[in-house]
Amino acid sequence: MSALQILHRDPGSAARAGILRTAHGDVRTPAFVPLATKATVKGLEPREVSALGYDMVLGNTFHLFLEPGAQLIEHFGGLHDFMGWQHPIITDSGGFQVFSMGYGTVADEIKGRAPVGPDRSGRVLSIEEEGVRFRSYIEGSERFMGPETSMEVQARLGSDIALVFDECTPFNIDREYTARSTERSHRWLDRCLAWHGEHRPEGQLVYGIVQGGVYEDLRVGSTQAIAARAVDGIAIGGSLGADKAQMYDVVGWATAALGDDDRPRHLLGIGDVDDLIRGVELGVDTFDCAMPTRLGRHGVAIVPDPQKRWRVDLTAARHREDEAPIMDGCPCGACSGGLSRGYLRYLVKNKELTGARLLTLHNLAYIARLMAGLRGAIADGTLPAYAAAQRSGAAP
Numbered sequence: 405m406s407a408l409q410i411l412h413r414d415p416g417s418a419a420r421a422g423i424l425r426t427a428h429g430d431v432r433t434p435a436f437v438p439l440a441t442k443a444t445v446k447g448l449e450p451r452e453v454s455a456l457g458y459d460m461v462l463g464n465t466f467h468l469f470l471e472p473g474a475q476l477i478e479h480f481g482g483l484h485d486f487m488g489w490q491h492p493i494i495t496d497s498g499g500f501q502v503f504s505m506g507y508g509t510v511a512d513e514i515k516g517r518a519p520v521g522p523d524r525s526g527r528v529l530s531i532e533e534e535g536v537r538f539r540s541y542i543e544g545s546e547r548f549m550g551p552e553t554s555m556e557v558q559a560r561l562g563s564d565i566a567l568v569f570d571e572c573t574p575f576n577i578d579r580e581y582t583a584r585s586t587e588r589s590h591r592w593l594d595r596c597l598a599w600h601g602e603h604r605p606e607g608q609l610v611y612g613i614v615q616g617g618v619y620e621d622l623r624v625g626s627t628q629a630i631a632a633r634a635v636d637g638i639a640i641g642g643s644l645g646a647d648k649a650q651m652y653d654v655v656g657w658a659t660a661a662l663g664d665d666d667r668p669r670h671l672l673g674i675g676d677v678d679d680l681i682r683g684v685e686l687g688v689d690t691f692d693c694a695m696p697t698r699l700g701r702h703g704v705a706i707v708p709d710p711q712k713r714w715r716v717d718l719t720a721a722r723h724r725e726d727e728a729p730i731m732d733g734c735p736c737g738a739c740s741g742g743l744s745r746g747y748l749r750y751l752v753k754n755k756e757l758t759g760a761r762l763l764t765l766h767n768l769a770y771i772a773r774l775m776a777g778l779r780g781a782i783a784d785g786t787l788p789a790y791a792a793a794q795r796s797g798a799a800p
């Protein structure tokens with residue numbers, strides 16, 4: 405039986421709303437999952453994250469493996485007790501972070517930035533069938549992570565949902581490499597499932613990860629291969645393309661190939677307002693992304709302004725004397741408390757912690773209301789109107 409109970413479907417798209425049941429409680433879907441990369445949603449208390457309306461956070465296997473280490477977290481009773489979050493936690497496998505060190509990110513490639521090279525301490529030393537050998541970015545020691553290591557770390561962390569270890573290929577890689585890499589990720593998937601089947605971490609669900617880059621036949625083949633395995637859910641990962649149009653194609657190939665499969669689907673690393681709306685229409689149930697929290701820490705607020713990619717950069721000089729709130733009608737502390745853009749600009753420019761906190765809270769409040777709005781619209785049968793209004797700049 406699927407961990408996801410689908411309660412409503414949008415007749416005009418693949419969108420669905422329901423409840424994802426985990427060992428630490430339910431997640432209302434579709435849902436955005438804030439990042440708690442290093443066992444904290446940066447700057448916030450767990451109860452603040454919960455009060456915003458979030459049911460689940462995402463911890464990072466790679467970072468927690470290096471520091472403070474899975475054994476220490478296990479000593480404290482697992483990640484939930486360690487960080488004081490008694491709700492669902494999903495952990496990524498570490499694959500993306502291990503491989504980003506070697507390849508750089510898609511943004512690096514598009515912008516022509518060099519990936520991390522031999523002059524930096526964090527780098528990949530070898531990628532082999534067994535796994536990946538790399539140098540710790542913290543103290544430079546040689547470390548290894550393979551499918552079994554990743555699953556063991558996630559078992560020790562005690563996350564509710566573990567993601568399998570995969571090779572996350574960069575954007576510019578050719579079809580032949582992508583095909584070979586996708587095949588290897590499938591073999592690693594089987595090793596992850598074998599480890600999990602043998603050790604059976606209590607109550608932990610396992611998601612496979614669809615790879616295949618930007619090649620339709622590889623994406624569809626990978627989706628079918630993952631779906632044929634005994635996975636509890638299906639994540640969509642790897643390179644999703646160079647722009648939004650290509651990303652929507654890539655995600656759509658996977659969700660179309662899944663058809664009426666009722667297992668939960670997670671889209672990795674996507675969180676822009678328009679991408680969340682389209683992702684929901686394409687049949688994705690959960691999303692995670694650094695964007696809302698990272699932007700907030702850098703002085704960028706999410707606002708209902710499609711022309712400006714739903715963003716306003718409060719560090720810009722034009723906000724120096726700006727007396728307006730970030731946005732009207734927002735229940736967050738900054739907006740409802742009457743704090744001006746000029747004041748928030750001053751805080752952020754001077755690296756006051758309060759500025760980063762207030763903008764993180766505002767951005768997460770915006771995305772939480774958007775997701776609640778999407779869930780409500782699917783349930784009410786009004787998704788097309790709600791999505792259209794959001795795309796044209798309505799407040800969520």
Ligand SMILES: [Zn+2]
Pocket residue numbers: 730731734735736737738739740766769
């Ligand atoms: Zn606000």
